Amino acid sequence: MNRTGHIVIKKPVNPIVAAGAIAVLLIFLPLLGAWLNGSPLLPYLSLTSIPEYIPPAPFSPTAFVCLVILLTLTLAPFLRHLVRFQGSVARQKKTPLGTLPWWGRLGILLLLGSWVLAWTRFPWFEPFQAHTFEPLWLSFILVANGYTHKRTGRSLLTHEPVALLCLFVASALFWWFFEYLNRFATNWYYYRGPGEPIALKAYASLAFSTVLPGIASTCDLLASFPRTRAGMDRFVKIDVHGNPFSPWLMILLSCAVLMGIGIRPDLLFPALWVCPLLLGVAGQHLAGYETIFSPLKTGDWTQPWLMAVSALACGFLWELWNALSLSHWEYAIPYVGRFHLFEMPILGYGGYLPFGLECAVICDGVRRLAKKGGRP
Numbered sequence: 001m002n003r004t005g006h007i008v009i010k011k012p013v014n015p016i017v018a019a020g021a022i023a024v025l026l027i028f029l030p031l032l033g034a035w036l037n038g039s040p041l042l043p044y045l046s047l048t049s050i051p052e053y054i055p056p057a058p059f060s061p062t063a064f065v066c067l068v069i070l071l072t073l074t075l076a077p078f079l080r081h082l083v084r085f086q087g088s089v090a091r092q093k094k095t096p097l098g099t100l101p102w103w104g105r106l107g108i109l110l111l112l113g114s115w116v117l118a119w120t121r122f123p124w125f126e127p128f129q130a131h132t133f134e135p136l137w138l139s140f141i142l143v144a145n146g147y148t149h150k151r152t153g154r155s156l157l158t159h160e161p162v163a164l165l166c167l168f169v170a171s172a173l174f175w176w177f178f179e180y181l182n183r184f185a186t187n188w189y190y191y192r193g194p195g196e197p198i199a200l201k202a203y204a205s206l207a208f209s210t211v212l213p214g215i216a217s218t219c220d221l222l223a224s225f226p227r228t229r230a231g232m233d234r235f236v237k238i239d240v241h242g243n244p245f246s247p248w249l250m251i252l253l254s255c256a257v258l259m260g261i262g263i264r265p266d267l268l269f270p271a272l273w274v275c276p277l278l279l280g281v282a283g284q285h286l287a288g289y290e291t292i293f294s295p296l297k298t299g300d301w302t303q304p305w306l307m308a309v310s311a312l313a314c315g316f317l318w319e320l321w322n323a324l325s326l327s328h329w330e331y332a333i334p335y336v337g338r339f340h341l342f343e344m345p346i347l348g349y350g351g352y353l354p355f356g357l358e359c360a361v362i363c364d365g366v367r368r369l370a371k372k373g374g375r376p
Helices: 015-038 061-084 086-090 102-119 123-131 133-152 161-185 202-206 213-223 246-261 265-273 274-284 292-296 302-323 344-372
Strands: 187-192 325-330
Touching: 015 161, 015 246, 015 274, 061 086, 061 344, 086 265, 102 133, 123 133, 123 325, 133 202, 133 213, 133 302, 161 202, 161 213, 161 246, 161 265, 161 274, 161 344, 213 302, 213 344, 246 265, 246 274, 265 274, 265 344, 274 344, 292 302, 302 325, 302 344
Parallel strands: none
Antiparallel strands: 187 325
16 A cells, blocks of 8 residues: 555556456457357357347336436536535636637538538538548547637647547547447447448448547546536545455456346446446556546546546537438437437436546546556
8 A cells, every 4th residue: 555545556467468358358258148148149240240120128117217316316416516616616716718729710610511511411422421420520629629729728639649649549449349349239220311221331440530539628628617627626535446356346247247238238238338447447457557536535526527528518419410410320228218319318318427437548548658658
């Protein structure tokens, strides 16, 4: 145990070994569950084929109400604490803002133009109509970095360009894991126009590559507004890593549930957004790194809070721009698949909150590697 009271791993696991082990668990445990369930395995491995549509379990009012209660009980303490500290923010001296850089203004024009092209059907644009996701999000990332630079004088694009580039690369691989897990959960499907299912192709990696940069850039922008994080550095103190067995408990729980996804995906589909988070945090801890939960020991929830909110904000934009685009996704969520906001059932937005924490794990690791060469 070090002077700050944190338990130190005496023999840290090599981070590359930890990442490889997590990848193996994410790939093979759901397959093992499906095999034990007697399901053919080939459809799960054919990521570039059109998946068979599996109708979700019917809507359950009981499940809906229970999930509403769970989300309310989870978010209410944070929102109450945030509102409580708004007064202290109002008394702070405001920092003079800079000007929006030229590339930020360019990003606004590109974003508006991309939005128009995504939601319209100009004959001359038909060859490119299915590929509007990438320009939308690349221009959004440009705008988010522009406004962050205006407010703080810094941004990922201008001060951490290597990290931003690495986030694009990591993001593509990161999201393919979720596409693989969705082969078991079958919670979303891709379409080109109404009722025309499509398969993912390798070039989908270009769209996937914008996920982490988009959320990280949004997080930096939100962090520049004190009201979005008021009091989050003085919240409940929880020592997640105080028990030396905690990472192993995270791993064991995740392994059991990942295997279960291959057996009962209709019940365990929410774990698709939780198990990678637990494995990532456990892997970071065993590798000797601080994790996104380490600051919770002193009551600092700022980064987890901002990343969760950033993922929710980006999730809203994903669903908004997806709504009228030619190439789009649709959902098949068991038990709670009603009351849609765009294509997403309203309670499905709750999944963006743990997803933001997963993104925080990856973004933290990538930015650390880019800055310090990955040394613990």
